[in-house]
Amino acid sequence: MYFFPIQYDEPLFRPPSEANAAIVQATLGCSWNSCAFCNMYETKKFKVRPFDDVRHDIAALAKAMPTARKVFLADGNAFVLSYDKLMPIVSAIKEHFGKVHRISAYALPGNILAKTHEQLCELRANGLTLLYIGVESGDNDLLAMINKSETAESTLEGISKAHAAGIDTSVMIINGLGGQKYSQQHALNSANLVSQLNPKFLSTLTLFTPHGLNQFQTQFKGDFIPQTQVEQLNELRLFIEHLELDGTIFRSNHVSNSVGLEGVLPKDKATILTTLNQVIAQVNNWPQSNGIRNLGRY
Ligand code: SF4
DSSP: OOOOSSOOOSSOOOOGGGTTSEEEESEESOSSOOOTTOOTTTTOOOEEOOHHHHHHHHHHHHHHOTTOOEEEEESTTGGGSOHHHHHHHHHHHHHHOTTOOEEEEEOOHHHHHTSOHHHHHHHHHTTEEEEEEEEEOSOHHHHHHTTOSOOHHHHHHHHHHHHHTTOEEEEEEEETTTHHHHHHHHHHHHHHHHHHHOOSEEEEEEOOOTTOHHHHHHHTTTOOOOOOHHHHHHHHHHHHHTOOOSSEEEEEOOTTOSSOEEEEETTTHHHHHHHHHHHHHHHHHSTTOTTTSOOOOO
16 A cells, blocks of 8 residues: 555645655645636635644655655645745755755746745745746736736736746646637737746646636636637647747647647747647548547647
8 A cells, every 4th residue: 555644635736747746735725716717726725834734744755755856835826925934844845855956836926026036036045946837828818808817917027037036937828718719819929928938948738618618708708719629729839930939848748738749949849830730731631520620639
């Protein structure tokens, strides 16, 4: 029987790249918990865990995973914690995990803006070197409709502030977020914002609607027109075409994506676009597919 040293408050989520990390729940749930497309923490009421409980988990995990090099702070946006609450946690991780080289957390841009440059630098100096940020879109119309609590401007300001302190970011964009009507402005404004951010990591996910299409229709005042998969892939192509990045590691390999893509941008941009073009052409050639047939996973 597998023994795990601590009891998590389920459900527990972490980014795919933190698969081997020790996961420490510093907070429970998401302090915002209101994005139209997200049901990750709908069963949880946001809570800051007492430091003694967090420290207990850190010590127990460190004993069980003495060679862990990554520690991820859960849940939804643990970076919402104030500097005064985060620093003792980061210090305890450094004290117990002898080999840790990266501490990371989910964050909203507003959580970054709530800290001073000096506080961010101090967190960075003590090992908190990566933030995962669901930017979702660079288009303000869409950000308002999905109830994101951020704008393109606040996102640019917040992420730039993290970068200025030496903290890297991993940025996520949702393909298909605006349906047919907003597809072009979503792709172009997202490419524009991400290009200004130039994050270390960029990934795309594809929209799914856990609360059903009706909720989306309500948020969009009836304006949400679902896309075919080919339309979503065309949108992804437009987004990638307009990215101007310098050494960003791109991954579009989430389970929600119908085509798996990855590479370093701009070096692999042409290869990625060629792959996308091939898949789009192939789907368009399927008899009676009409671009609608479920692609499965490439
Ligand atoms: S901020 Fe993130 S975790 Fe919270 S509701 Fe929005 S998408 Fe979900």
